[in-house]
Amino acid sequence: MGEQAAQPRRPGVGVGVVVTSAAHPGCVLLGKRKGALGAGTYQLPGGHLEFGESLAECAARETLEEAALPLRHVRFASAVNAACAAQRYHYVTVLMKGEAEPGAEPRNQEPDKNEGWEWVRWDEFPPADQLFWALRCLREQGYNPFTEELDHLKGTDTRSLK
Numbered sequence: 001m002g003e004q005a006a007q008p009r010r011p012g013v014g015v016g017v018v019v020t021s022a023a024h025p026g027c028v029l030l031g032k033r034k035g036a037l038g039a040g041t042y043q044l045p046g047g048h049l050e051f052g053e054s055l056a057e058c059a060a061r062e063t064l065e066e067a068a069l070p071l072r073h074v075r076f077a078s079a080v081n082a083a084c085a086a087q088r089y090h091y092v093t094v095l096m097k098g099e100a101e102p103g104a105e106p107r108n109q110e111p112d113k114n115e116g117w118e119w120v121r122w123d124e125f126p127p128a129d130q131l132f133w134a135l136r137c138l139r140e141q142g143y144n145p146f147t148e149e150l151d152h153l154k155g156t157d158t159r160s161l162k
Contacts (some may be wrong), residue, residue: 016046027119059096067106071098080137093134
């Protein structure tokens with residue numbers, strides 16, 4: 001019987017969502033992670049892209065599943081490539097931006113994975129070492145969710161995290 005060669009590990013593909021709200025000007029939605037990987041760091045809503053799913057569909061689904069928050073005007077924001085060999089973590093994360101439906105407020109739907117959701121001012125963010133990797137990389141790119149410019153994508157490269 002033929003033995004299959006060990007398949008090389010491949011990066012995961014994730015979708016993160018920068019959620020804004022007219023009711024919370026200048027703020028984005030952040031949660032604090034629970035669990036072994038990245039516990040205590042701040043994260044955006046998001047998760048794995050499902051087979052056959054569009055990026056916008058994934059962003060809307062994940063935000064609804066995690067924060068019970070319906071989105072509108074979902075669109076591309078950025079992409080990051082974050083790797084940490086020590087944690088055996090390597091993800092390419094596509095970041096989408098979406099606006100919370102008027103009157104909608106987040107509810108923590110996954111208390112085993114997240115401490116809760118809060119609106120945090122983009123210009124008063126926690127320090128980089130308190131951000132989960134994709135969000136840290138996004139901030140380091142110079143992304144601003146309150147402009148529609150994509151200048152932050154110039155010269156984007158792999159980011160190795162310690």
